[in-house]
Amino acid sequence: MSVAIEQILVQTVNGLVNGMILALVASGLTLIFGIMDVVNFAHGDLVMLGGFVGATTMAATGNFWLALLVAAVVIAVFGAALQISTLRPLLGRDPLTTILATFGVSLVLQKYALWQWGPSARNLQEPITGRFDLFYLQYPWYRVATAVLAGAMIGALWLFLKRGTYGIWIRATTQDRIMAAAMGIPVPWVHTAVFAIGAAMAAASGVLFGPLGGVTQTMGADFTLRAFIVVVVGGMGNLGGSILASIFISLLEAYASLFVSPAQAVIVSFVALILTLLFRPTGLFVPTPK
C-alpha cells in the first residue's frame, strides 16, 4: 500500500499534537516518581477525573477555559489529599506496596467515575472552532491550540523548577531527600505539592483531550499505560526525556496507523518499551546510561 507524502506530514502533525498531551501527563508521572519513588498507577484516572470535572463545569458555565482551571484546581486538591492519606504512610516501604496501593486507588476512582457520571462518554465543545487547510484535510485549529497550550504548561513547569525557591526545594528533594530535610526543607510537604502539581497537569490533559476524544471512564487505564511506557522509555525521573519520548512514541503510533488500525498501532509503543528495557533500560533519551 503506497503512502503519499501528504499523509505522512499530516500524521506528523497528529503525532505532535498527541505527543504534547501525552507529555503533559507523563511529566507529572515522572516528576512524582523522581521525587518520591512512587509509581502512580492511578495517574491516568486523574486525567479521567479531570476530564469529567471539566465536562461538568463546562455544562454548567459554558466556558471551556474556566472548566480547565476548575478541573486543574479541584484535582490538585484531591491529589494532595490522596497523597497525604494513602502515600505518606507508605514512604520507605518497598515499591511493590505503592504499586498495589495506587492500583487500589485506581480501581476506586474508575468505579466512582462510573457511578457519578455514567458509562457514556462526555463530550466537550471545542473552545476554538474553525479549520485551516492542511494539505488534503481541513485541520481543526483546536488541535494546534492544544499542543501549544500543553507546551506552554510544560514550559511553565520547567521555569518554575529552574528558578525560585520552591523549584530549588523540589530539585534538592528529588536528588537527596535526607539532606534536603537536614537543610530545613519540609520534605513531606514538598512531596504533597509535587503530587498535586502532577495531578493538576493530568487533569488539564483530560480537559484538553475532551473535545478530541470525549471523556470516558476507561480512558484512565489507557493514559496510565501510555504514560508508563513513555516514562520508562524517556528515563524514569527524567523530565526532558519523558517529553521527548512522548513525542517520539506518539509519532511512531501516528505513522503506524497509516498501515494498521489504531487499535493495533498501539503495539508499536509496546515494542518500543520492550526494546528499551532490553537494550537501554535507563531510557532512550538519557545521555549516559548510569
Place this chain on the structure above:
Amino acid sequence: MLSLTDVHTYYGKSHILHGVSLEVGPGEVVGLLGRNGVGKSTTLKSVMGLARPANGRVTFEGRDITGLAPHHLARIGIAWVPEDRRIFRLLTVLENLRTGLDRTGVDDARRDALLEKVYRTFPVLRERRHQAGGTLSGGEQQMLAIARAMVLEPRIILLDEPTEGLMPRMVSQIRDIVDVLHREGVAILLVEQNVPLTLAVSNRIYIMEKGVVRHQAPAAALRADPTVIHQYLGV
C-alpha cells in the same frame, strides 16, 4: 545545650548504639573519637532524626527532640555536615547555598550579608557560584557543605569527619574554619578520625567504643597525656 542520655539505636536488627550519653555546652567544641564502626556517625544521625532511637533521650536547649523529623532541626538551630558531604550535585553552588538561605524570617538584607560572609570565608565558592555542585573537587565540596551549614545560622553544627580524604593543606583550612565558628559562639560536635586535629580544636573529647562512650576528658588533659587515646584507638 545538646545532650544525649542513654541512647540506643538500631539499624534494622543491628544494635549499633548501646546507651550513648554525651553533652555539648553552648559554644563548646566537643570531639568524638573512636575507631571505624563504633557508632560515631550513628550518634549524629540519632540527633538528626535519621536513625530513630529505640531508647533514651535527646534534648536540645531543654526541649526533648528525640525522634523529631529532620526538617524541623534546622529551624531550631541544629545543622548537619554529613561524612559524605552530600552536595546537591545537580544544583549550582549558589543553589546549594540557597537551600539554607531561603528560609522564612530571613529578609533580603540578611541573606545578602550571609552570602557575603560565606564568600569571604570561602572565596573559591564565589568563583564557582554558578557551577554545578558535582563538578567541584573534594575539598571544594567540603567547603560548600560547611558553608551550607553556616548559612542556617545554627547554634550547633554536627560535623562528621570533615577532613576525610582531604589534602593536608585543606585539613589546616578546616581547622581554621572550626576556630572561626568557635569564636562566633557556634557549638560544634566534631566526629573525627584525625586525632591531632581534634586535640587541637576541641574543648572536651569523648572516646567511643562498640556503641558506648568509654572515656571523656578535657582536651588539655589528653594533649598532655595521650595514653588513653592510644589505648582505645591504637594510634
Place this chain on the structure above:
Amino acid sequence: MKPGSNRAFWVGFGVVLSLLVIAPMVLPPFWGRFATEILIWGLLAMSSDILIGYTGMVSFGHSAFFGLGMYGAAAALLTVKPPNLWLAVLYGLVGAGAVAIFVAYFSTRLRDIYFSITTLVFSQIFYVIIFTWTDVTGGENGLTFRQPGLGLPGLGSVAFTPALLHWFVLAVVTLSYLLLRRVTQSPFGMVLQSIRENEPRTRAIGYAVERYKIVAVMLSGLFAGLAGVLYALQNKFAAPDFVFFIVSGEVVIFNVMGGVGTLVGPVAGAAFFLLLREGLSRYFEYYLIPVGIIFTLMVIFLPQGFLGFLRRRLNQ
C-alpha cells in the same frame, strides 16, 4: 511447622475438601456452578501467589497465561474432532507455557516495577492481538465450542454434568494445591522466598537466581493456564475480556486480601471477593468502590492479608 499445627491444618483441609465434594449435591444449581468457579479463580490466584508471595515478583500478566490457556483449549476443541478433553488441556498448557517463556526471559532481566509494567504490557499485547485478529480468535466476540466428555483412554467418554465437572475441577485444583504446597515447602521453595527477602544476598551466597526465577515463572504460568483451560471447559467460551489486564489486577487483589505467600490465602481471597461481588452487586452496583477502598487500606495497614493477620493473632 509444629506437629500440632500441622495436624490442625490437615484436619481443616479435610473439612473444607469434604464440604466442597458434597457442594454440588446440596447447593442449588447456581451456587453449585459458583462453587466451581471459585475453585477455578482460586487456582489462578494460587499460581499468581508463587510469583507475588513466594518470589516477590508482582505480575500483572496472569491474565495472559489464563487467557492463552483458555484460547488454547478452545483451539483444541474447535479444530480436532471429536473434541478431546486431554488435548484441550495439552493445547492450553502449551499456549500458556509459550507466553511464560517470554515472561520468564524478561523476569531475569528486570526487577520490581519494570518487571510489573512489562507483564502488564504483555497482557495488553495479547489482548490487542486477540481482539483484532478476528479471523482466528473471533475478535471481540470470542469463540464458543462444545464441552468435551470426560474421556479416559480405553474406557470411553462420559458427558459432563455440572456435578461431574465440579468434581473434576475439584480434583485438578486439589492436586495442584498439593503439588504447589510441596514445591513451596521444598528447598526450591525456600530459595524462592530467600530471593523475595533479599535478592542480592541470595545471589551472593551462590544461588543462580535467574534459573530459579525462570522456573518460578514457568510454574506459575502453567498453573494459570490450567485455570484458563478449566474456565473454558466450564463456560464453553473464550473471550478477550479475560486477557485484559484488569483481570490480572483482580487476581492481585485476591492475593493481597487473602494473604500472600500462603497458597490457601489467595484461594480464600478469591472466594471472599467473588462472594462479595455476588452479594453486594444486588444492592449496590458500584460495590467495587468499598472493596477497592478496603483493598487499599489493607495494602497500607494489613500487608499480610486476612490470613496473615489471623495467623499472627493465633500465634500469640
